Amino acid sequence: MTSLQRSARDAVVTGMGFCLPGSGGRPSVTAADVWRTASTGSSHLDNDGFFHGIVHGAREEFAARFPEVPARHLRSYADVHLYGAVALDEAARDAGLDRAAGDLRDAAVLTARAGVDSNYDAYRAWHDADPATIDAASAKSLFVALVIAGTNSDVGAVQASLCSSQGPSFTVSCGCASSAVLLGIARTLIATRQSDLVVVTGADRFDVERVLHGDALREVVEREQPVQARHNDEPPAAPRHDRRMRPYDARSDCMNYGDGAVTLVLESRERADRRGASNWGTVRAQATTRSGLGSAVGIDTSGSALVEASRACLEQARLDLDEIGYVNGGAEGDPLFARIEANAVAALWGTPNDLLVSSQEGAFGHSGAPLGNLGAALTLMMMRERAVCPSAGCEEPSPVLTFDPVAGTAVRRRAFEHALSFNYQIGGVNSALLLGADRER
DSSP: OOTTTOOTTOEEEEEEEEEBOOSTTSOBOSHHHHHHHHTTTOOOOEETTEEOBOOOSHHHHHHHHOTTSOHHHHTTOOHHHHHHHHHHHHHHHHTTOOTTTTTTTTOEEEEEOOOOHHHHHHHHHHHHOOTTTOOHHHHHHHHHHHHHHSSTTHHHHHHHHHHTOOSOEEEEOBTBTHHHHHHHHHHHHHHTTSOSEEEEEEEEOOOHHHHHHHHHHHHHHHTTSOOSOBTTBSSOOOBOSSSOOOTTBTTOOOBOBBOEEEEEEEEEHHHHHHTTOOOSEEEEEEEEEEOOOSOTTOOOTTOHHHHHHHHHHHHHHTOOGGGOOEEEOOOOSOHHHHHHHHHHHHHHHOSSOOOBEEOOHHHHOBOSTTHHHHHHHHHHHHHHHTEEOOOTTOSSBOTTOSSBOOOSSSOEEOOOSEEEEEEEETTTEEEEEEEEOOTTO
16 A cells, blocks of 8 residues: 555554364464465364364363453353453453553444354253243343343443443344454444444354254255255355365355454554554455345356456445455355355456455365454455465365366465455355455554
């Protein structure tokens, strides 16, 4: 970004924190943890042949970071609340902000959610309790847990309380595009002087027993009709847990779920400069479009809506297409999304081209709400490192691709100043996020 383009109201990312699947019985928490996995094309999905991104050690990590939270309060927190809290605390530390000292008191606290497993658990426990046998303390505990986890704003309420926030606080649920949409809202809050400090968290958890139940239901359907994806035919791929997801690979036929949370701290450049904070880069623009489908669960593989979202971002930032050096793709293991991106890239850049497009969902799993934040965080890391991470799990690129998916397990050395990041929601919703380097700091 040139000095002429720099503005006091730029939305700069000063902190990032994670609570994602990791190794050694502990979660991936720091940017270094996540980079170590993503830059080597590694994966934390294989659990002795059961492929799911499980976060181990979150409760212990929470206890070490939040010693002030009483045990009676902790009993009301579901795992997803712990994921969000750990990511929040790490992001604040990375930004040089002391949460315990009240440095986040003026922050807008925005939260993204897509999954409902923790909500279901709280309602089910409350509903199944027998008034004839339950004691008063247990009944009260169930009620408190229901209040905390009863809606999709559950993680947001906990986040805001841990920050002692006095700023705006709300939750957006827009499927896998949720946190990307919130990054666009955060940028607007900063640009319009509604806030100088915004904390954005995406957090989700998928219950393993329900995942396995869904797998059993898939087998029922599979007896009558195909549920295995093909690269040029319907239907979309079903989630599977007996093999690894492989975005952009010629053999990709499934996706694996993953749990966790990602938090980004955004500040106005004016505020960050005033306190001498370094930053990872800038959120330049975000746009969300829909394909105009008549179906609530349809998928438009033409890529036209994604093209429009990308062009809207470029128009907002007054950039040309040839200034985009990389795209962080939103493809998981479903080849339909690879086709969306192949068609969109062809429409934007033409063919053939050597544009690098990679996805790291195969490293941590398809986690829902955190994905927009994760794509943004990894893209900013790549800009700083001048290296593009491979697509985890991609070894044999699909013949439908119109771009280079960075197959294998090694980074591709490439310096770039601007990048796009894509995310989707079922029903034809597409998000494009424009990110910029900030090398003058």
